[in-house]
Amino acid sequence: MPEEVSTLNPNKWIDNYADYLFNYAVVRVNDSDLAKDLVQETFFAGLKSAKNFEGKATERTWLVSILKRKVIDHYRKINSNKGKAEVRMNFYADGDNEGNWIEERVPQSWDNASEKDIENEELKTQLDLCISKLPEKYAMVFKMKTIQEFETEEICKELDITASNLWVIIHRARTQLRKCMEDNWFNN
Amino acid sequence: MMFKKFLINCDQATTICDKSQYNEATLLDKVKLNIHFLRCKICTLYTKQNVFLSSMYKGQAKSCKQIKHCLTDVEKTALKKSIESKI
Structure with missing residues (x-):
């Protein structure tokens, strides 16, 4: 029996996966506008690389793997916002008091x-x-x-x-x- | 001195305390933390308050999980349009 191969059906993406992907994104980035953007970017990236889809994974798994990359990219972006993105120090960083409460x-x-x-x-x-x-x-x-x-x-x-x-x-x-x-x- | 490796500073002590709020501190960590408590009232207070904060966060987690996140129909229609334009 031939192995079952998934195919892509972009016309159905929104109905089938938008809520799932949105939920996946929003519990990670905690911002619904941003989550919405990530989902949209995921669909766009999916369309763009549709020709690389080999049908080994399900359509949903494949889309989630794209969204995962988007979440990492977002994390790296906010992680590299040096300077403004640090919390206040609570402990001395060096000297005799290193590690003590300020x-x-x-x-x-x-x-x-x-x-x-x-x-x-x-x-x-x-x-x-x-x-x-x-x-x-x-x-x-x-x-x-x-x-x-x-x-x-x-x-x-x-x-x-x-x-x-x-x-x-x-x-x-x-x-x-x-x-x-x-x-x-x-x-x- | 053997004992020395059990000594930690307040930054390390409170890090262990934070870890143990998720039950992820090791036994050695906890030994170090308890030795630290003997000479540090501030971290003892931090720990007591941290337990309180954890139960507060738990409450927040519980109410957060009850929310189901969905896109509105308007958002979905807009999304559909933007995708169709690219197919």
């Missing part, structure tokens, strides 16, 4: 932290606000790991970063978020 960044006790507040809508809004203040790279990795709950290995593979790289980003993002929530919620 005085004005030392955690303070919270006046206003109660378990029952966790479901509070205002708190969620403040949290979203603090996350949105993170440089994009930090927000993206933090959210993939913490909000979308991806495995470490999967994030590393998808963004082409090492695990230690990932933990540095998570650590900086969390320290920054802690400080933001402290200033704007817990001790406000």
Whole structure:
């Protein structure tokens, strides 16, 4: 029996895959306009390279593999936005105090932290606000790991970063978020 | 000194603490962290607060997963048009 070979049917792409691809993109880049752009670029790239489609994978798998590249490209772009895209330092980077807390960044006790507040809508809004203040790279990795709950290995593979790289980003993002929530919620 | 390799600074301690929020710190990491706690009140506080933050993030994750992301029909029609123009 001949092996089944998939064929491309671009006229049906939107109906069949737009939502799937959009969802795939939006949980990674956390921005629906950007996700929409990535999906559109994926379809365009798919049309352009349709002649290279060998039919070994399904149409959807093939489109997802294109979108994956778009997500990595986006991550690399925001990762290379040096300078403006860094979080504030919390620890001395060198000298005798290397690795110690910088005085004005030392955690303070919270006046206003109660378990029952966790479901509070205002708190969620403040949290979203603090996350949105993170440089994009930090927000993206933090959210993939913490909000979308991806495995470490999967994030590393998808963004082409090492695990230690990932933990540095998570650590900086969390320290920054802690400080933001402290200033704007817990001790406000 | 043997003991020395168990000593870490606050930056390293809080990194381990962050890792352990996802249950991904190793046993050795946790030993180092607990030794650090003996002489550092700040990181002890950081850890306590971090546990609280984690439960907050969990709540956020839960409400986030309930949202189904879809494109609107208008967006799909626009997308279709732009693709048709390239076929």
